[in-house]
Amino acid sequence: MAKTIHIALVGNPNSGKSSLFNVLTGLNQKVGNFPGVTVDKKVGICQLSETLSASIVDLPGTYSLYPRREDxxxxxxxxxRQDKDVEEPEMVVLIADASNLKRNLLFASQIIDLKIPVVVGLTMMDIARHKGIQIDVAELERELGVPxxxxxxxxxxxxxPxxxxxxxxxxxxxxxxxxxxxxxxxLAPAAIGSVKALFPELSDYKAVHYLINHESFSLNNQMQEKIESIEQDNNFNHTKTQAEEILQRYQRIGSILKQSVTEPSPLQKTLFTEKLDNIFLHRRWGYLILLAVLFLLFQSVFWLAEYPMTxxxxxxxxxxxxxxxVMKPGWFTDLLINGIVAGLGGILIFIPQIMILFGLVTILEDTGYMARISFLTDKLMRKVGLNGKSVMPMISGFACAVPAIMSARNIENKKERLLTILVTPLMSCSARLPVYTILIGLVIPKKMFAGFLGLQGLVMMGLYLLGPIMSLLVSYVARLFINIKEKSFFILELPVYRAPRWKNVVVTMLSKARIFVFDAGKVIMVISLILWALSTYGPKERMSGVEARYEQQLKQHPEQEAELSRLKNTELLANSYAGILGRSIEPAIEPLGYDWKIGIALITSFAAREVFVGTMATLYSVEGGNDADESTLMEKMHAAVRPNGSKVxxxxxxxxxxxFYAFAMQxxxxxxxxxxxxxxxxxxxxQLVYMTGLAYIISLIAYQLLK
Structure with a gap:
C-alpha cells in the first residue's frame, strides 16, 4: 500500500507554480499569466512512485513570510501550521523564478529557516538564458543546502527529476x-529563548514569527498573554526586527548569487519584452491599442460565431x-417540441460565442497582455477609490462574477476590496452574452462603416464598456459613504510576453462550453420545462372559455382556420399561469417598452440570466402552436406584435x-x-437595490428617448 505525504506548493506570484500543480496532479485548473490567479487553497494527488504518493496543496503566491493580503x-x-483545515505539510516544494532569483530566494531562505524539508524547483530557465543569466545549479544547491x-x-x-x-x-x-x-x-536572543522555552519544538526563526504574529495564531489565552509579556519584558520591536532580518537575508543572498550566478552587463540591449512595453504601455498609444484590442475581441465574437450559430x-x-x-398531437408531443427541444436549442445556440470569447480572453492572459491592462488603468482607478489590482476581478467579471469577486481577496486595502466587490457584478458576464447577441441580431442592422467596422460589433463593445464606465461612477459615489481609512499601494509584477499555449486555450474553450451546457444548461432546461407547464396550463374556467369561443368561431368561419388557430394560441398563453404572472407585472415594465412575455423572462433570469433565451423559446413555441414550429426563435421574436399591431x-x-440586462443584479x-x-x-x-434601480431608471430613459 502506497504511503501518502503532505506537500505545500509555494512560490512568488507568476513563478509557474500553478502550471506545475497542473502537471503534477493532472487537474485541469485554470492557469493565467498574471499575478494573483491562485487566491485559494487547491489540493491534488500526485503519484511519485509505486510506494509513495503526495497530497499537494497549491497555496496562493506570496513574496515573503510577512503577509499583507488575505491570500x-x-x-x-x-x-x-496554524490552519486546521489543511493537513500539516511534511515538506515544501518551492518554485523560484530563475530570471528573478534574488527576489525569489528571499522567500526560499525564510522557508528553509522554518526547518521544514524543502525542494526548490527552478522555473523560467529559458527566460534567464535569454537575459544572459547563467546559473550554476550545483553550486546554488550547495549554498542553500536543499535540492x-x-x-x-x-x-x-x-x-x-x-x-x-x-x-x-x-x-x-x-x-x-x-x-x-x-x-x-x-535578532532578539532573550525574547527568542523565552518563546522556545514555551514551545521547545520551534526553530529560532519560527519563534520570531510567534513574537510578531501570535495574535493570529490558534493559541489559548494563557499562551497569548505569556508571549505578550515576553515582548514587553524584552522591548521587542516588530518593525526593527523584520527590517534587520530582511537586510541580512539579502546580504547573504547577494554573496550566494556571486558564487553561483553570472549576469550580463546592465548596459546590454533592451529585451524584447521591454521594447513591446514601450509600445503597449505608451501614455497615449497604449490606451488606443487597448480599445482596439477590446473592439477586435467583441467583433470577433460575431465574425467567427455567425455561421455555426445560424x-x-x-x-x-x-x-x-x-x-x-411524425408525432401525434398531444401533451407529450407539445412537451417534447415546445419544452425540451426549444429549451435545448436555447442552450446550444450560444456555445460557439462562449467558446470564442473565452478562447480570446485566455490568449490575452497567456501572452501577458492582461497584466498590462491593470497597469494602464491604475491611474484612472485611483481617482474613483479603486486601484490597478481592481482591474483583475473586474476583467474576470466579464466571464463570471462569482470567481471574480473571490479573486478580490488579492486587494490588501479593505475599502478598495469592498468597492471592487460592489461594482464587479456590473461587468457584462458570459451569462449576458446570449441576451445581447439575440437582441442585437433582432434590432441592430448589419451595417459596416469604413468597410470593416460592424455596427453590431460596435454595439456589443458599447454594452461591454457600459459596465466599466458605470462601475467607475458607482465607485466614485460609493467611496464617499464607506468609512474605512487605510493607505494602499499598487505593486504589480509585469510578466514577460509569451506565445499563448494553444493546448491551454483549447482546454479552456472546451471547459467553458461544458460548464455552460451542464451547469447553466441544467438550470435553463428545468426552467424551460416549468415554463412550458405554466404556459400550457391555466385556470380551468379561463382555458375552457377560450377553447369554446374559438371552436364556435371556427364553425362559423372554417376558411379562417389558420388565423383563428394563431389567435387562439395567443389567447390561451395569455390566460395561462405564466400569462397571468406576466400580466400582473406588465404595468411596472410597460414604460420600459416591455410586454408581459419579457416580464416573465426578467423574473426567471434571477436564477440565471441565460434563461432569458430559453424563456423566449418556450413562450413563443407554446404561442405558435404546431404551425410555426419550423420557424427559428429569431424569426418568432422578429414577428412578435402587441395587441395594437406594433412590433414588440x-x-x-x-x-x-x-x-436593463447590463445593469440589473439578476x-x-x-x-x-x-x-x-x-x-x-x-x-x-x-447591491440588489442599487443595481436593479439603476437598470430600471437608465432603461426607462433610453426607451423614452428612442421610441
Whole structure:
C-alpha cells in the first residue's frame, strides 16, 4: 500500500507554480499569466512512485513570510501550521523564478529557516538564458543546502527529476539544513529563548514569527498573554526586527548569487519584452491599442460565431418541424417540441460565442497582455477609490462574477476590496452574452462603416464598456459613504510576453462550453420545462372559455382556420399561469417598452440570466402552436406584435432591454458569494437595490428617448 505525504506548493506570484500543480496532479485548473490567479487553497494527488504518493496543496503566491493580503495569510497559516483545515505539510516544494532569483530566494531562505524539508524547483530557465543569466545549479544547491531542480512545467521538462528529489527528501535522504540561513537567534536572543522555552519544538526563526504574529495564531489565552509579556519584558520591536532580518537575508543572498550566478552587463540591449512595453504601455498609444484590442475581441465574437450559430438555429427549427410531422398531437408531443427541444436549442445556440470569447480572453492572459491592462488603468482607478489590482476581478467579471469577486481577496486595502466587490457584478458576464447577441441580431442592422467596422460589433463593445464606465461612477459615489481609512499601494509584477499555449486555450474553450451546457444548461432546461407547464396550463374556467369561443368561431368561419388557430394560441398563453404572472407585472415594465412575455423572462433570469433565451423559446413555441414550429426563435421574436399591431422588438425596446440586462443584479449565486466574502447580508442587499434601480431608471430613459 502506497504511503501518502503532505506537500505545500509555494512560490512568488507568476513563478509557474500553478502550471506545475497542473502537471503534477493532472487537474485541469485554470492557469493565467498574471499575478494573483491562485487566491485559494487547491489540493491534488500526485503519484511519485509505486510506494509513495503526495497530497499537494497549491497555496496562493506570496513574496515573503510577512503577509499583507488575505491570500498571503492563507499561505502563511499553512506554513506556520496554524490552519486546521489543511493537513500539516511534511515538506515544501518551492518554485523560484530563475530570471528573478534574488527576489525569489528571499522567500526560499525564510522557508528553509522554518526547518521544514524543502525542494526548490527552478522555473523560467529559458527566460534567464535569454537575459544572459547563467546559473550554476550545483553550486546554488550547495549554498542553500536543499535540492534544486531546473523545471519547465509548460513543456513538461524536469518533472521526473523533481519527483525523484521529492521522493528522496521524503525518505530523509535530504534533510533540512542544520545551520540557519542567517543568524536568526541574534535578532532578539532573550525574547527568542523565552518563546522556545514555551514551545521547545520551534526553530529560532519560527519563534520570531510567534513574537510578531501570535495574535493570529490558534493559541489559548494563557499562551497569548505569556508571549505578550515576553515582548514587553524584552522591548521587542516588530518593525526593527523584520527590517534587520530582511537586510541580512539579502546580504547573504547577494554573496550566494556571486558564487553561483553570472549576469550580463546592465548596459546590454533592451529585451524584447521591454521594447513591446514601450509600445503597449505608451501614455497615449497604449490606451488606443487597448480599445482596439477590446473592439477586435467583441467583433470577433460575431465574425467567427455567425455561421455555426445560424446552423444550430436552423437545425433545431428542422428538428421541431420533423417531430411535428411524425408525432401525434398531444401533451407529450407539445412537451417534447415546445419544452425540451426549444429549451435545448436555447442552450446550444450560444456555445460557439462562449467558446470564442473565452478562447480570446485566455490568449490575452497567456501572452501577458492582461497584466498590462491593470497597469494602464491604475491611474484612472485611483481617482474613483479603486486601484490597478481592481482591474483583475473586474476583467474576470466579464466571464463570471462569482470567481471574480473571490479573486478580490488579492486587494490588501479593505475599502478598495469592498468597492471592487460592489461594482464587479456590473461587468457584462458570459451569462449576458446570449441576451445581447439575440437582441442585437433582432434590432441592430448589419451595417459596416469604413468597410470593416460592424455596427453590431460596435454595439456589443458599447454594452461591454457600459459596465466599466458605470462601475467607475458607482465607485466614485460609493467611496464617499464607506468609512474605512487605510493607505494602499499598487505593486504589480509585469510578466514577460509569451506565445499563448494553444493546448491551454483549447482546454479552456472546451471547459467553458461544458460548464455552460451542464451547469447553466441544467438550470435553463428545468426552467424551460416549468415554463412550458405554466404556459400550457391555466385556470380551468379561463382555458375552457377560450377553447369554446374559438371552436364556435371556427364553425362559423372554417376558411379562417389558420388565423383563428394563431389567435387562439395567443389567447390561451395569455390566460395561462405564466400569462397571468406576466400580466400582473406588465404595468411596472410597460414604460420600459416591455410586454408581459419579457416580464416573465426578467423574473426567471434571477436564477440565471441565460434563461432569458430559453424563456423566449418556450413562450413563443407554446404561442405558435404546431404551425410555426419550423420557424427559428429569431424569426418568432422578429414577428412578435402587441395587441395594437406594433412590433414588440424595436430599436428602442431592444436597447432598453439590453441596458436593463447590463445593469440589473439578476444572479442569486453572485448575491450568495458577496454575502460570504463580506460576511454580511448588508452589502448584497445594497447591491440588489442599487443595481436593479439603476437598470430600471437608465432603461426607462433610453426607451423614452428612442421610441
Amino acid at each position: 498571503e495569510w492563507v499561505a502563511y497559516r499553512v506554513l506556520m 534544486v531542480v531546473p523545471i519547465n512545467p509548460r513543456k513538461n521538462k524536469g518533472i521526473l 523533481l519527483k525523484k528529489a521529492i521522493e528522496q527528501t521524503a525518505l530523509e535522504l535530504y534533510k533540512a539544513p542544520v545551520r540557519d540561513f542567517i543568524n536568526n537567534e541574534a 446552423g444550430i438555429d436552423w437545425a433545431f427549427g428542422e428538428i421541431s418541424g420533423w417531430l411535428t410531422s 422588438y424595436t430599436v428602442a425596446s431592444g436597447i432598453s432591454l439590453m441596458i 444572479c442569486m449565486s453572485t448575491l450568495a458569494i458577496v454575502k460570504r466574502e463580506t460576511r454580511s447580508w448588508k452589502w448584497p442587499l445594497i
